[in-house]
Structure formats: structure tokens, C-alpha cells
Amino acid sequence: MNAVVLRAGWRRGVIELRQSFTNGPDVVSHLLWPVLMLVVMYFLRESSFGASGLLLGTLALPSVLGMNAALGLVSLSQQLTYEREDGTLLRAKATPHGIQSYLVGKVVSVSGGLLADLAIFLVPGLLIVKGLDPGSASWAALLWVLALGMVATLPIGAVLGSVFPSARGQGLLQLPVIGMIAISGIFYPITALPEWVQWIAQVFPFYWLGLGMRSALLPDAAVAVEIGQSWRHLETAGVLVAWAVLGLLLAPVVLRGMARKESGSSVAERRDKALRRAM
Amino acid sequence: MSPGTTVLDVDGLRMRYGSTDVLHDVTFQARHGEVLALLGPNGAGKTTTIEILEGFRSRSAGRVQVLGADPADGGERWRARVGVVLQSWRDHGKWRVRELLAHLAAHYTAYTRPWDPDELIAAVGLTAHAAKKIKTLSGGQRRRLDVAIGIVGRPELLFLDEPTAAFDPAARHDFHELVRGLADDQHTTILLTTHDLAEAEKLADRIVILDGGRVIADGSAADLARGIAGEDEVRWVHEGRRHTHRAADSTAFARELFARHGAAVQELEVHRASLEQTYLALVRHAEQESR
Numbered sequence: 001m002n003a004v005v006l007r008a009g010w011r012r013g014v015i016e017l018r019q020s021f022t023n024g025p026d027v028v029s030h031l032l033w034p035v036l037m038l039v040v041m042y043f044l045r046e047s048s049f050g051a052s053g054l055l056l057g058t059l060a061l062p063s064v065l066g067m068n069a070a071l072g073l074v075s076l077s078q079q080l081t082y083e084r085e086d087g088t089l090l091r092a093k094a095t096p097h098g099i100q101s102y103l104v105g106k107v108v109s110v111s112g113g114l115l116a117d118l119a120i121f122l123v124p125g126l127l128i129v130k131g132l133d134p135g136s137a138s139w140a141a142l143l144w145v146l147a148l149g150m151v152a153t154l155p156i157g158a159v160l161g162s163v164f165p166s167a168r169g170q171g172l173l174q175l176p177v178i179g180m181i182a183i184s185g186i187f188y189p190i191t192a193l194p195e196w197v198q199w200i201a202q203v204f205p206f207y208w209l210g211l212g213m214r215s216a217l218l219p220d221a222a223v224a225v226e227i228g229q230s231w232r233h234l235e236t237a238g239v240l241v242a243w244a245v246l247g248l249l250l251a252p253v254v255l256r257g258m259a260r261k262e263s264g265s266s267v268a269e270r271r272d273k274a275l276r277r278a279m
Numbered sequence: 280m281s282p283g284t285t286v287l288d289v290d291g292l293r294m295r296y297g298s299t300d301v302l303h304d305v306t307f308q309a310r311h312g313e314v315l316a317l318l319g320p321n322g323a324g325k326t327t328t329i330e331i332l333e334g335f336r337s338r339s340a341g342r343v344q345v346l347g348a349d350p351a352d353g354g355e356r357w358r359a360r361v362g363v364v365l366q367s368w369r370d371h372g373k374w375r376v377r378e379l380l381a382h383l384a385a386h387y388t389a390y391t392r393p394w395d396p397d398e399l400i401a402a403v404g405l406t407a408h409a410a411k412k413i414k415t416l417s418g419g420q421r422r423r424l425d426v427a428i429g430i431v432g433r434p435e436l437l438f439l440d441e442p443t444a445a446f447d448p449a450a451r452h453d454f455h456e457l458v459r460g461l462a463d464d465q466h467t468t469i470l471l472t473t474h475d476l477a478e479a480e481k482l483a484d485r486i487v488i489l490d491g492g493r494v495i496a497d498g499s500a501a502d503l504a505r506g507i508a509g510e511d512e513v514r515w516v517h518e519g520r521r522h523t524h525r526a527a528d529s530t531a532f533a534r535e536l537f538a539r540h541g542a543a544v545q546e547l548e549v550h551r552a553s554l555e556q557t558y559l560a561l562v563r564h565a566e567q568e569s570r
Contacts, residue, residue, distance in 0.1 A: 011382060088370035090365065094363040265326055265330060
């Protein structure tokens with residue numbers, strides 16, 4: 001990949017990011033999740049978890065932050081599926097180095113949007129929720145978990161965005177994601193769940209992103225409600241790196257295969273199908 | 280590239296989906312600077328052919344050379360020399376016209392000097408809409424933008440797939456001017472598909488008629504009209520009687536008619552063999568053959 005492609009991709013990402021903050025429906029979708037979560041935080045702020053003396057809101061805020069970071073996977077896969085359907089990818093294919101610059105742009109705009117969404121949630125969240133302990137060391141932990149989490153989830157998002165034949169099929173992805181969130185100890189500590197559910201949750205990045213964020217933002221005493229009473233930084237890094245490697249190995253192969261199949265008639269065919277469904 | 284060079288060389292192209300052949304032994308060439316129309320009814324295989332040449336679809340058999348390379352493994356440098364205008368784009372709706380053209384132009388800088396976005400916008404008549412979001416453009420404006428995107432990298436070869444489907448007559452006329460201008464002023468080789476005979480006749484130097492996945496005719500509009508439908512119809516009245524005669528050379532026949540009967544020939548009419556009749560006859564003939 002050369003400098004021209006990187007520059008073009010970066011420009012593309014910045015333009016799309018700006019569009020997503022100036023276009024009405026996109027602004028709503030940026031605000032919807034953070035605002036909903038802030039409302040949840042507000043109601044959780046007084047209830048405590050068992051006899052631990054910890055407040056649920058305090059536990060949930062960093063977890064929700066981790067969950068939102070993992071949701072970049074969903075938005076990337078959604079955009080890929082949608083833009084395959086409307087011909088954006090085919091346009092990229094008709095341009096020299098177009099697919100590469102398209103992907104660079106997508107990574108820039110999705111991760112930029114993600115960071116903005118996290119800030120929209122975190123800044124008011126810190127005011128609503130008491131009992132957090134964000135020192136300078138914890139910001140460093142927050143950054144490495146976040147960065148690694150994005151590298152672990154975005155390539156997987158690209159793979160998922162390439163394998164669904166239509167935007168409608170891609171919508172089904174929401175179901176397992178919601179299930180994953182439910183079992184990953186986001187809104188309620190995972191140690192309250194049966195052990196076999198805990199094992200399933202620990203396979204996927206959602207749990208580990210939540211754990212990493214809690215380790216960064218909660219006081220040390222909060223470790224008491226975690227599995228093994230440990231923040232398990234090593235395991236967090238290990239699982240996220242494993243997902244990153246898997247994603248980075250799979251994504252180029254799957255994306256190349258997907259791009260190869262794009263043609264004017266495949267776009268037209270999907271559009272006709274979508275129209276028939278709409279009628 | 281000098282005039283007369285073969286830019287497009289298709290030899291024995293076949294395409295098979297499962298057990299159905301959609302292209303049988305398609306063979307044709309295009310030379311540098313030529314406008315070639317691929318004409319045929321819906322389902323004739325035009326889009327399949329053009330997608331193979333664009334490098335978007337792999338073929339079952341046959342030899343295809345586009346700008347000296349096999350489009351199946353053309354690479355980025357090859358891609359930069361080819362312009363593509365496909366059917367029915369609706370991408371980049373949130374982008375502004377100038378923004379998208381400038382972004383796409385940047386991809387070509389390693390290979391050529393792409394069009395200046397403002398000059399290009401003026402050339403396709405979109406100056407008043409340069410700052411508009413693409414989704415707010417009308418169908419005709421959108422199509423002009425599609426062409427602008429297709430030529431932004433100054434391609435040597437431009438593919439246009441059904442460029443004027445769903446155009447009103449005024450938009451169609453403007454579009455034809457634009458395409459002719461590209462061929463005449465920029466010496467771009469153009470391959471366009473259409474099912475509209477009048478369009479092929481107006482735009483193309485040469486017409487390849489495709490039907491049922493086979494090339495059934497290849498030549499200029501005049502060649503085709505002469506070669507296949509052949510004969511003009513001459514009608515006249517002589518001594519109160521009505522006559523009809525079919526002649527390959529209707530002018531010579533009329534001259535002879537006057538030489539023989541002089542002023543006694545009345546109500547003379549000459550109906551030239553029209554390409555439209557030729558085209559319909561060809562397609563009908565090909566359909567009967569395949570039955």
C-alpha cells in the first residue's frame with residue numbers, strides 16, 4: 001500500500017466522519033446509545049451489588065464503555081453490507097487501489113466515530129456515577145485495552161460484513177450480539193452467572209473489553225467481584241490478541257473474495273431483491 | 280497509442296452458468312478511438328460481455344485482451360487506464376459532487392494527470408450542482424456524474440452499460456453530445472451497450488449485434504443496412520397502374536425507369552432499407568434459427 005492510497009483513504013475516512021456528525025439521522029444514531037446508556041447509569045447509580053458495597057452504576061459504567069468499543073464490530077459490518085448493496089464497493093473496485101483506500105477510510109471513520117461515541121458517553125457518565133477511580137495509570141490501561149480491543153474486533157466486523165449476502169441477513173447479527181452482551185457481565189457482574197455461561201462469555205472479546213475497562217476505572221477493591229478476584233491483564237491481552245490475529249488473517253482473504261464477486265449485475269440483483277421485499 | 284491499434288480483442292468468448300450457455304463464441308475487436316455499440320434485445324448477453332471486459336466477472340472460455348492485458352488479472356495500473364460507467368449507481372448519496380470527484384481523482388495521480396474536478400464538472404454541465412449532495416441530484420444529473428467519475432482518470436477506454444436507459448429525450452440528446460465529444464476530442468475508445476437501435480446508430484462508428492449470446496452482425500450502420508436487409512423499395516404509378524419493385528441500388532433503378540418511360544412515371548416513392556427493419560429482421564431470424 002503506498003502513500004497515495006493511505007492519504008486518499010484517510011481523506012475518505014475524515015469526510016465520512018464529518019458527514020456522520022452533520023447528517024440528521026446519523027447524528028441521532030451517534031447519540032442514541034450513549035444517551036440510553038446514560039439513562040441506565042442514572043437509574044443504577046444508587047443500587048448496590050449484593051453485600052460487596054459496590055454500586056451497580058459504578059461497575060456498569062466501565063463495562064458499558066467496553067461494550068460500546070466492541071460494538072464497532074457491528075457498525076463496520078453493517079456499513080460494509082450496506083455499501084456493497086448500494087454499489088459503493090463496486091465503485092471502489094472500478095478505481096485503481098479503490099478497495100484499499102475504501103477500507104482505510106472505513107477503519108478511520110468507524111474508529112473515529114467510536115472514539116467520539118465513547119467520549120459522548122464517558123464525560124457525562126463520570127459526572128453521574130460516583131466511586132470511580134480514574135488516575136493517570138488507569139488512563140494508560142484504558143488506552144491500551146481500547147486500542148487492542150479495536151484491533152481485535154474491527155477485522156472480525158469486516159469479515160462478518162463480507163459474508164452476509166444482504167443487509168437484511170446482516171440484521172440477524174444483532175441477535176447473537178445482544179445475547180453476548182447479556183452474558184458478558186456488562187450490566188451485572190459475571191460472577192453472578194452459572195459457571196458454564198461464564199466460560200462461553202470468556203471466549204469472546206466483549207467480556208474482556210468490559211473487564212479491561214473496569215480494571216482501568218474502578219478502585220482496586222472492586223476486583224473482589226471478578227472471576228478469580230483478579231483483573232487478569234495477561235489473559236485480557238492474550239484473548240484480544242488471539243482475536244486480532246484471527247481477524248487480521250481472515251479479513252484480507254474474505255474481503256478479497258467478496259470484492260472479486262462484485263459486479264454491476266450482482267448489485268442490480270440485490271437491489272431488485274430488496275425492492276421486491278419492500279413491496 | 281496510435282490510431283488503428285486494437286484496443287479490445289475478444290476471441291471465442293464463452294460464458295456458462297451451470298448448464299446454460301449465455302455467451303457462445305463471441306468474437307469482435309475495437310480499434311483505438313472507435314465508438315463501438317454492443318446492440319441487442321434484453322437478455323442477449325450484453326451486460327455479461329461488458330462485465331467480463333471490465334474485469335468484474337470471470338469467463339468460462341475464450342481469449343480476451345483489453346489494452347493488451349487479460350482483464351481477469353489486469354492489476355491497478357491497467358485499472359487506471361479503463362473507465363467504467365455501470366447501470367444504476369446509487370452509492371455515495373451523502374457525498375457532495377465536487378468532494379467525490381476530487382477524492383476519486385486522487386487515486387489516479389500515480390498513473391496520469393486526472394481531470395481537474397472543477398473543469399470536469401463544467402464539462403458535464405454540473406457546475407451549478409457542484410456543492411450539492413449526490414442523493415439530491417435528478418436521474419439525468421446523476422448519470423452525468425457517473426460519466427464524470429468514469430472519465431476522471433482520463434481513461435483510454437471507456438465502458439458505458441446502458442447509459443441512457445430511463446432518460447427523457449432532452450437528457451438523452453445532451454448525453455449523446457457528451458459521449459461524441461469524448462470520442463472526437465479526447466480520442467477515447469468507447470464500448471457502450473444499448474438495446475436502442477437509434478442510439479447505436481447515432482453514437483457508434485461500428486455496431487456489433489448480439490442475440491441469444493451470439494454475434495449475429497458486425498459493421499457500420501450503413502454496412503448492416505446494406506448487407507442484410509439489403510433492398511430498397513421503389514413504388515410508382517405508370518399509365519394508371521401502381522407498381523412496386525425491390526432493388527439493391529434504388530437510385531440506378533429510378534434512373535433507368537425515367538430513361539424508359541420519361542414523364543409518364545408518376546408518384547415516385549423510394550423507401551430506403553432502414554436499419555430498424557434490418558435489426559428486427561436479424562433478431563427474428565436468429566430466434567428462428569435457435570428454435
